[in-house]
Amino acid sequence: METFSEERFKGKDDFRRVPISRNINIKVEDKMEKDLEDLTMKMMRSMDGLEDEVTEESEDLGNCRKCKRIISSEAVLAGKDTYHQDCFTCAHCAVRLTGKYYMVEEKYYCPNHRTVSLDKCKKCSDFISDGAVVFNNNKYHQTCFKCSVCFMPLDGKFYTTEEGENICELDYKNSRERCHHCSLPMLDQILTAMDNKYHPACFRCALCDKELDGVPFIMDGKAINCRDCYATYKAKQCYICGEGIVSSSERKTSLITCEGRNYHEQCYKCKSCSTPLNGEYCFTRGDNIFCQNCQNKTRV
DSSP, X not given: OEEEEEEEOTTOSOEEEEEEEEOOOHHHHHHHHHHHHHHHHHHHHHHHHHHHHHHHHHTOOOBOTTTOOBOOSOEEEETTEEEETTTOBXXXXXXXXXXXXXXXXXXXXXXXXXXXXOOBOTTTOOBOOSOEEEETTEEEETTTOBOTTTOOBOOSOEEEOTTSOEEEHHHHHXXXXXXXXXXXXXXXXXXXXXXXXXXXXXXXXXXXXXXXXXXXXXXXTTEEEXXXXXXXXXXXXXXXXXXXXXXXXXXXXXXXXXXXXXXXXXXXXXXXXXXXXXXXXXXXXXXXXXXXXXXXXHHO
16 A cells, blocks of 8 residues: 655645655455455355255165165166165176176076076976976976876866876866766766766666665666666566565565465465465465465365
8 A cells, every 4th residue: 555645846836746655565465365265265165065965965876775775876776676786796606797687586696697596397307487387396387287198288177197197187087987877087986886887976767867876776687776666667566565576775575476476575474374475385365375274274
């Protein structure tokens, strides 16, 4: 800063300014510049801090699925999960996965070890990389699980033979014995009667169509009849009681013929004394039969 004073010169009517001193306050100017520089630096640091904060928030990509730490820079997205690039590694060899990878049961593998955790097909022994069919604790390719007869894939109902072969429903039916009555395959229970085999529901009376599974029956030639139908329509009728001469589970009987007439064994007895006449001499009088003693009495 400069300081001036006024001085009058003789013979002259004017004045002029004469510098009396030249003093520049360097210290004051240096302090102001330093304060300005400090303020500028504080503003710059504040702006840098704000920028860093915004950048950090924008780059927060969540937690790494493997190490659980926050991902603040680049991340690998696999499915719904994110990983640090160094954390996204093969589950078998731990090599970082940077290209093609495979996921098996929520684990990631490199191309060289993608078969490490895969099951093998019971049929062809090759690795199963897609869907599998599980049967008796064994796994198969869907295309390998086939019928042992027609070799078509088993995608519905099937049967397993005693030899361990899996057969589709159609071929299983064709391999079964057929019912003597309806000629259809017998898949479940089999009823055997008179050297023939039947569905239980097909073994029926030829006259009344009554099911005879567990019921007494009578064979008349090739026809099968229940006891009631046979006694009513086919059996010889007793001359005394008029019923069919047929044995039952409660009572056994024999057919006795005398002079062209048929009798139950229990009905073949003397009309007067009720003496059984099976193997004895008898005499007929009208519709009745008599023993020899009663016949003799009637003569007297």
